[in-house]
Amino acid sequence: MAATRAESRAPEIFATMEYGPAPESHACALAWLDTQDRCLGHYVSGKWLKPENRKSVPCQDPVTGEGLASCLQAQAEDVAAAVEAARAALESWSGLPGASRAKHLTRLAKMIQKHQRLLWTLESLVTGRAVREVRDRDVPLAQQLLQYHAVQAHIQEEALAGWEPMGVIGLILPPTFSFLEMMWRICPALAVGCTVVVLAPPASLTPLLLAQLAGELGQFPGILNVLSGPAALALALAAQPGVQKVAFCGAIEGGLRLLIQESVWDEAMRRLQARMARLRVGRGLDGAVDMGARGAAARELAQRYEQEALSQGAQVFQAGDVPLDSPFFPPTLVSELPPSSPCAQAEVPWPLVLASPFRTAKEALAVANGTPRGGGASVWSERLGQALELGYGLRVGTVWINAHGLRDPAVPAGGCKESGSSWHGGLDGLYEYLRPPGTPPRRPCHSQDLNYDTFGLAVPSALPAGPETGPSPAPPYGLFVGGRFQAPGARSSRPIRDAQGNLHGYVAEGGAKDIRVAVEAAHQAAPGWVGQSPGARAALLWALAAALECREPALASRLQRHGVQPKAAQAEVELSVRRLRAWGARAQAQSHSLQVAELRGPVLRLREPLGVLAIVCPDECPLLAFVSLLAPALAHGNTVVVVPSETCPIPALEVCQDMASSLPAGLVNVVTGDRDHLTRCLALHQDVQALWYFGSAQGSQFAEWASAGNLKPVWAKGGCPQAWDQEAGGAGPELELRAARTKALWLPMGD
Amino acid sequence: MSPRNPGTELDLSWISKVQVNQPAVLRRAQQIQARRTVKKEWQAAWLLKAVTFIDLTTLSGDDTYSNIQRLCYKAKYPIRKDLLEALNMHDKGITTAAVCVYPARVCDAVKALQVASCHIPVASVATGFPAGQTHLKTRLEEIKLAVEDGAMEIDVVINRTLVLTGQWEGSDFIKTSTGKETVNATFPVAIVMLRAIRDFFWKTGNKVGFKPAGGIRSAKDSLAWLSLIKEELGDEWLKPELFRIGASALLSDIERQIYHHVTGRYAAYHDLPMC
8 A cells, every 4th residue: 555655646636637548448459450460451252361472561550650560452453353252242232132131231230339349449549530539429320320221221122113233332442531431431332232342541450340340240241342552553443344333532531611700700719729728639549539640641731731821921829739749730720821822722631720700691601612622511600591591502512500510321411512422321322322223334435545635626627518408497596605696706617417418507616715605604694593493493494395385396397307207206396395394393392301310400401503514415316305404404403504416406406596585594505516525625614513424435434534623523424325205214313313412401409 | 715706797798699509518518528538546636626626515304413413524534544545645635625504504514513623614505495485685684694603605596586587696606506406417507607607707807616516426427527617617617616516425426436446446335434
């Protein structure tokens, strides 16, 4: 006892009332690593795979730098083996009744429950994240995800009748991520019957553990396969035949931007700093730590940003005294940064917060929407009306009112703009891994020969091509832009020939400048159209349908000139009219509310317009395809720039005459001309917010490549024909899904 | 007691501006219990600190001199001496912050403490405790009598009729509840009260004390209360002048935990003196 008394630090602690270390034992994580002799391979088809002669990368404790294990780096042949395993598993897995898949996912949830300590200590040990965050939030949410998706699998046959699993999914994880991000993606994929190959960053361990837990369930070992490897290997995974879809995500945890109204700036900053000062930074495996370390790279990034911000005139507040040479970086609040300085424009790294003042809510909305990012945002206000106004106006995937960062498996989470266009959670998350009824699996159509620099660059010159034999009255000449027919910028025309090869007439040859003008016109029309009620939109679509009905004889004769049989021509016009009416009716009732566990109050699942949507029509069904694509786009509140059929644009121009009188100017803009050239202009346009492409396989490849510039969502069919006259192809659920994006709006209640 | 709160002009705009984000408060309340654990020696030292905040209370209709005397003795010697010695804390004068009794028992408590030559203050609940629904005249008279009997601190039940109709009262210390309600000290309510204290401090520079009462029975609870104060108001509030815990059963659980920390064994019921 005497010895204890002399050593007791109780008096000192009693005086200072400091917090002490609360270490969480990670013995089980180390024991798990020992089962692999501290050398981790890949987990493929229910077995550890440790191929010979592979580079290995050390996995280190981000705080102590202590080596934990070495990870073998996969090569292309390992990717092939993993994809083969996933393909083999796909047959039995996707063929199961949903109820059986549900059972299996529930077993996996229980497996995670049984080994949760191992899971949370390993995750915290390797990533440096605070253990209580992993333990109290991530692990329970991972189980909820599995349970939610088990239920979805159980009811799949009735709820998602006709939809087919895509097949093998490749998932590419970023250098820093939480295992939860992997769960958000694999759960829906597995639930609907896909199998997954995960490419984890070089030294990450939790994905391997999860794969092992799934593999040890015995049945269906190949549904989840995990490889560790360099980012460059992603190309091999994407190019691997049999991989139907590649999902990827960027670094998950960034810094934050805070917009504070001037009138409460001082008060808000004071409270923020007071609260930040109480945050505890330390080893993630400490139970009383708020923030861990994220390794040297993240720290350097933060440090560099801080230094640059200081040099650009910013004020920096840092909480706590974190020693300079420690692996930690303190929570940092940056303010007074001039809005035009480079740092104010750049992405804010973790764990920094950039605060800037605003005057009015309108200004705040403009600033918030004025960035290329659009993941999530929270609005803090006690004025319900204003909070909702901002919530609806923010161009992001998720908005929380007076809360932040809540997640639930039933609520879709995604983004817009450069934060991507895929969804996790809810029904939207399931559709990501499903093929619509009646569409064949995607064929590999990647061509090495396509020259991205020259595709669609030049426009063939058009010369006088003989006497015009078109009908009279001839449709007005020009591009339909901003509500009227205008001469093309290039002042040249292209000849259109009928089925016999006779010159039918000339249409305007649109070019880059015309696309620019058309996109501007569409942007101008957007606020007005978005503001219309679904009922008003429906009324306009019905008015257009009525006008088309009157024009039926003229349209049918145009189609006949292009080789369509009289009966079929008449049917095409009639069906087009029906499509307009049908989408008008569907414009109503898009959104619904969800109930979730973590929140008292509803979560609204809103369906919002994409914005300015570019549509490149196919050659076939020149009228029906044009209308079938246009109608859902308009019904969902988009404004559009359409490139009609290249060979037969005249029916579309006929319809434009009615649109000139019945629709607001700029709502629909039709640009005729060389499809490849116009596709190039649209795909490379940063302010086009989505692109639907129904041309050639090459064009699809180009559209997807070029659209990566602003990560606009692209719907390209790879040259596959679509059955426009069928309900599934011409008015199916895929159109509805593609025509709008989802936003989740969290509305907490409280008295 | 800390210097009296000199008060301030009543500015109702402060009150009308107060907004409580209830879901956020509930989340914060949940977090604070999970995020701030103290272990080993820290836990022992924190528990001893908690002892010094306790208003060791008996508010029973059948209180008599004998159990008041036992309570006062326990207040003076809250933790077994050998346990304190093991922690090198035997010479720190650890006692509870006060003993808290009904007005009619103040005399007994003062006498018992005198006999034990102990200078712990006697606190008395007064003013028609626990409902406070008596006339102002008798309420004031009750306070006067308790003070005459030697009470150093008075826990006043405010007239909630006045509060609910927007007529406010000021104080040196605010208490979550009487301890006799169906729901007493809860973390969400405490967070709101602590932030009001902080706001008042930021506006006027005056520190108002805080006393949760009722339902705080376990050592673990008391640690959570300490970290709540530390997080929301800071270390300066972690002293008996500004923070009290109204409790009766809490002390024995703390003593049990200290016993376990020192000996490595869980105590039997008879190992520790009752209070």
